[in-house]
Amino acid sequence: MAAVATQPLVDVRADFPVLQRTFDGKPVVFLDSAATAQKPVQVIDAMSAYYRTSNSNVHRGVYALAREATDLFEGARKRVAAFAGADPATTIFTGNASGAINLVAYSWGRTNLGPGDVVVVTHMEHHSNIVPWQLVCAERGARLRYLSTSETGELSLDELDEVLDGGSVKLVAVAHVSNVLGTLNPVEEIAARARTAGAVTLVDGAQAMPQMPVDIDRLGADFYAWTAHKALGPTGIGVLHGRRELLETMPPFIAGGHMISRVDLESSSWNELPWKFEAGTSPIAEAVGLGAAVDYLRAVGMDRVRAHERELTAYALERLAEVDDIRIFGPLDAERRGGVVSFAIDGIHAHDIAEICDREAVCIRAGHHCAQPLMRTLGVAATARASFHVYNSRDDVDALVSALQAARKVFEL
Amino acid sequence: MDALYRDYILEHYKNPRNFGELEPHDLDFHDHNPLCGDELGVHIVVEDGKVADLRFHGQGCAISQAAASITSEELIGMPVAEVERLGADWVIDQLGIDISPTRRKCALLSLKVMRGATTGDASWPD
Secondary structure (H helix, E strand, O other): OOOHHHOOHHHHHHHOHHHHOEEOOEEOEEOEOOOOOOOOHHHHHHHHHHHHHHOOOOOOOOOHHHHHHHHHHHHHHHHHHHHHOOOHHHEEEEOOHHHHHHHHHHHHHHHHOOOOOEEEEEOOOOHHHOHHHHHHHHHHOOEEEEEOOOOOOOOOHHHHHHHHHOOOEEEEEEEOEOOOOOEEOOHHHHHHHHHHOOOEEEEEOOOOOOOOOOOHHHHOOOEEEEEHHHOOOOOOOEEEEEOHHHHHHOOOOOOOOOOEEEEOOOOEEEOOOOHHHOOOOOOHHHHHHHHHHHHHHHHHOHHHHHHHHHHHHHHHHHHHOOOOOEEEOOOOOHHHEOOEEEEEEOOEOHHHHHHHHHOOOEEOEEEOOOOHHHHHHHOOOOEEEEEOOOOOOHHHHHHHHHHHHHHHHHOOO | OOOOOOHHHHHHHHOOOOEOOOOOOOEEEEEEOOOOOOEEEEEEEEEOOEEEEEEEEEEOOHHHHHHHHHHHHHHOOOEHHHHOOOOHHHHHHHHOOOOOHHHHHHHHHHHHHHHHHHHOOOOOOO
16 A cells, blocks of 8 residues: 555545636645545535435425435435444434534533533643533533643553543543644543543544544444544534443433424423434435445545555655754654644744645645644644645645745745 | 735844833733634833833734734824724735735734724724
8 A cells, every 4th residue: 555645546536526626727736624625526416416306304204205315314324324333323413523522511411520520631632622521511510631742742541541540530532633733542542441430432533534444333432523524525414423321311412303202391202312312404415415425435445545644644744844944743653643734834924834835726724723722732823734635645745845845935934 | 026925024024023021011902813823912101192112922924923013113102092093904004915805814913902902992903
């Protein structure tokens, strides 16, 4: 697999219409898949076909069109669950990864957290895996503790053990892959240690599920959250996989239509899993699109996707190091990170780097990446970030490095 | 010459005027751009209803730092009542470059903190 990143994977690039665009005559170089990935025509067509031929509300209609829409929707759930190594009944569709984490924070957190209890998060979390815990901890009188990140952007299992030894930890919430550092965290080991200490684990897999094989069952985490739009799917739909015993005892989060079994004037009883947690009309076309996205990824093969990301990341780490005055954050070994590389160049602010990259149609992200606590740990206000998916190649990395050299020239460095 | 990163923009970015702290000061304010996390604060000394002296502090991109530096030279000596009436166009004119919508808040952060200090109104300038 060593040479796989020299070309985009099996010439998948032609499947992505946005990548055919040019800006001022320059072909777009899209290096911001960690923010949102581009969509293959297979996903776009599946959603369009759903609206053109099968649109109907799901679950309640007795007519053939409604049955067809329901089959498409629930069929997508089955394929998404299989893709993740999970059970369809414990695979809940949410609005996005934040929606999935909020579901756990409010439904599980309000029932299971109390004064003196501890929720553990890490300094490298996205705001979406910090702020819901801040709110529910404040509401329940529980305490939020942070695990630190090392200079190479990694967590310490010894520190985790020390915190777990305190005995009050009820939940550990951790990113599978950091959206800034790229760090691939040992979530299987973290979940095992948390379980031994009597704590449940929530893994934020928004950056991991799109780019590596993930088997929820083997991973052993109690909750796993991710989102479609970073996995070549549409916006507007996320996924929560949960352990059945926990989901069954948890109260609904959002209340409304479809999540009930029976409604009386004073109280109601709940629908079975997963629908108990899916109030209101679901994102049906989005589920169909996500189903097409996981079909696409499975056809490519997640082992190959991961190999491609690793090779491309290794190449990016090597090429970026050629730029003077650059600081690259996170693990320097591509084995221990996902396809995300954050960096800073002394003397040029990240926004200015991104502005000058844009002149070459190179799309990178600049800012705090919704990880302000991590930015403070790194001692920067902002970083520039390049991230990859199946459609990127070494040429894209070369274009980035040329743009960075141009930025240094503009800034007379 | 670069249309955005002109010589004087880069010069102000690399050597910002009136940056640091002022102790004691009469007015101060600190704010950030939530989009990028850039931060800027200001200390102002007021004498006879005028900005007698000021210092900006914080970190940001070339546009936000140059905007603070360039406008600081105009703001010193200006009646406080006049500062309160300044709008976005004034800053853009002072910068002398075209500012795209995505960089507008970079350019306006320094006026935002100035108005926060003088009027208590921390909304983004129009």
